[in-house]
Amino acid sequence: MMKYIYLTFSIFFLFSCTTLEYGLMLESDIEKEGNAQEILDQLNDPELRKGKVFVFSNKQDGLWQFVRVNNTEKHMRDQEVQVFDLVDGENNVYAFGRIFGDEVNNCTGKGYSFNTKDFPQYDTHFFIIAEPAEREFAGRYFNCYKEVHFTEEGFFYIKENPRSRVNLDWVLNR
Helix, strand or coil, X not given: CHHHHXXXXXXXXXXXXXXXXXXXXXXXXXXXXXXXXXXXXXXXXCCCCCCEEEEEECCCCCCEXXXXXXXXXXXXXXXXXXXXECCCCEEEEEEEEEECCEEECECCCCCEEXXXXXXXXXXCEEEXXXXXXXXXXXXXXXXCEEEEEECHHHHHHHXXXXXXXXXXXXXXXX
């Protein structure tokens, strides 16, 4: 009897590992595409970064997540930067994990939307994916992903100093 229980749990465990799409065995899109230098070149050149949305993963958990900006989805590792095209008007940034094909771990379930008309002084937008304070659900604590809209100054500071405290003056979506 014990042998069957062990076998059943082993099969379940193996099946679970293969369905975790943000697991430790997957490559990020940067690793697959080999375009890290191209992204950094855009980020570091004020002219090349115009009309872009930059996203830095600062979850501090070492895991992967997905980020979708305006219907373009990228698979990111923690501490990576990705770039997306900014659209004139309504934009949406959504960070999530994927388990058994379901999108999970987003704090709001819908991400963060902004309109470029509300930010006429910005031609580039910067986001950091963070894990806010733990939440309790059914007696267990879990973390979720939050999309934080940053000023350029704040984005570059946190990118270079990922474990530092955030100056709330840098946050545009408080």
